[in-house]
Amino acid sequence: MxxxxxxxxxxxNLTLPVGYAEKTIKAFLCLTEDGDFVGVRIDGVNPFRCPDIGSLNQGNKCNMLVEKCSVIFPSEPTPKSRFFREGMKDLSKTEPLAEICWKALENPQCCADMAAALEQHKLKPSDRVSFIVENTYLVECPAVETWWQDYRRQFQTPVxxxxxxxxxxxxxxxxxxxxxxxxxxxxxxxxxxxxxxxxxxxxxxxxxxxxxxxxxxxxxxxxxxxxxxxxxxxxxxxxxxxxxxxxxxxxxxxQKQEQDIIFPIFGSLTPEEEDEEDEEGGNNRPEEDTAIMQQARRDADRMVRSVESGQAVTDLPNSYYILLLSGVNGRVMVRRFAQGCYKKLKASLDRWYVDLQLANPGGTGNLRPAKLTARLIRLLKRQNADKNVLKRLNEELSGLSAPILQAILYGSRLPDSVAVRALQYIRSQMLTQEPDRHGSLLPDPIACQWLKVWLIRNHKEDDLMPEYNPKHPNPAYHIGAMVAVYAALQKKAYPDVNVTVVQRFFASAQQTPALVLGRLAKMSTHYLAKLENKWLVQEYEARLAEISTRIGDSIPTVLDLPEQSLFALGYYQMSAAMNAERRQRYENSSVSADQNKGE
Structure with a gap:
């Protein structure tokens, strides 16, 4: 590393001389050749290469030429302030501009004027200050570097x-x-x-x-x-x-477009930027963002193909490096260090995209891309109004985000806690959230994507597809689909019901389906009797019968974690499929009505 x-x-070419560091300087005290103070120049934006004394700054010593207001202009002389002036005096032997600054600091009236001017500009005691003499920055004088390399040796212990x-x-x-x-x-x-x-x-x-x-x-x-x-x-x-x-x-x-291969996936989000889901298209990302991501993917595809074909149309980086860092008690905490071949990284990211593919709530296509921060939010305990979601993210997922990144970068397994948290988020949502304008109540799409990736990587669920798979071999998957049909049937029969089947039975059906499905089946007979459209009754009956055949003769008593995840995916994908059918019927009826008007 x-x-x-x-x-x-x-x-x-980022090298700095030994004993130097780049710092931003909030304000410069401007002096004339005669040592007269003429004002303050505010900066605080451009970095300067400045002498840096390192850890010795924690004692009675301080940095030279650039320091805090409280050090250069203390209310009473301190060891740090005296150290600063002694250094300035020593530099004045080789740099005439430093002599002007030192004499200004030794002049009580000039020193008071400079301190007052800084206070008038509302500088804080912790803001860094330096000097300008006749439009020349003191820290950029050629003699400073040579002087500092010699001056700092007195503080080093001989070895x-x-x-x-x-x-x-x-x-x-x-x-x-x-x-x-x-x-x-x-x-x-x-x-x-x-x-x-x-x-x-x-x-x-x-x-x-x-x-x-x-x-x-x-x-x-x-x-x-x-x-x-x-x-x-x-x-x-x-x-x-x-x-x-x-x-x-x-x-x-x-190039920037090549760097975008990673950043759109791992980029940070604020709550205002988080993508909203809707039934029509899932995550509503701006079209330009999606275009940038797609272009970046195409660039990487072309780079990889050029290597495989032997026609090197562009230079492919050999390796990437990733560091996950945080600070703890004044120390840099390295949470994860990863390095590898760019080509393998591209392959892992492609697999990540494929594993994530899931139909959007409207069933019109797959969900649009979402940043990882938006995905991680679905692993928190769900709150309807959460103003500190990013703070909670840092606290609750500090030990989980690194293994998740490891799984993405290397195409490996996800921690089981990902599925546990995603299911908790979905159960909370299904219990408290109100149905949409069409009466549908679907599990959160991004939480379902977590479940899909976890099942594919940890349990080899190769039968999972972006849309509903009627040939999936696990009964738990079809039990979830059946509950989705019951929910749609209830909403069709009783549009204004106060408490839906989903809100009452989703969590229990997901964990102990044998205790719930019989009751739901009995309730469905009342819903079917309520419908006046015989064609609609036949459609629901046929769909329920078809799903029952896939479930088989025995209904599981208790579902384990993978089966609960399959239940949630079956419910979501069946709901999306029914939404797509409803939209198709509406479009067909609109076309027929337009044709009749034309005739």
């Missing part, structure tokens, strides 16, 4: 030759860093505001073979500086997924 990040920094170790990153002999600089970018996933350490051995449980602290993972300062800048760069645009930062990169640069 460290070597992959190191190589990425080298390849993308004898017999204490040298081989660097884990480069393999070269090195003096191991006692502490590594902290990485930023994990604050939204539990990280510390001051950053998190990727390597630390402050607990004896993290040490081995009698080695102390950094000797357990020796890295050179030069090599780790590149690892850090690579990680910080990748974290900037990494999406958040279930309380983790999803970081990924390739061993060769990619």
């Amino acid at each position: 460290l070597k992959a990040l190191y190589d990425y920094a080298q390849r993308m 004898e030759d017999d204490r040298l170790s081989l660097c884990l990153i480069t393999g070269e002999p090195t003096a191991p860093m006692a502490t590594v600089p902290k990485s930023t970018g994990l604050r939204v996933v539990g990280g510390h505001p001051n950053g998190d350490a990727l390597i630390c051995f402050d607990k004896s449980a993290f040490c081995s073979y009698g080695l102390k602290k950094s000797a357990n993972a020796p890295v050179s300062e030069e090599a780790f500086a590149q690892v850090r800048v690579a990680l910080d760069t990748l974290l900037q645009d990494a999406p958040v997924l279930a309380g983790m930062k999803f970081v990924h990169w390739y061993d060769k640069p990619l």
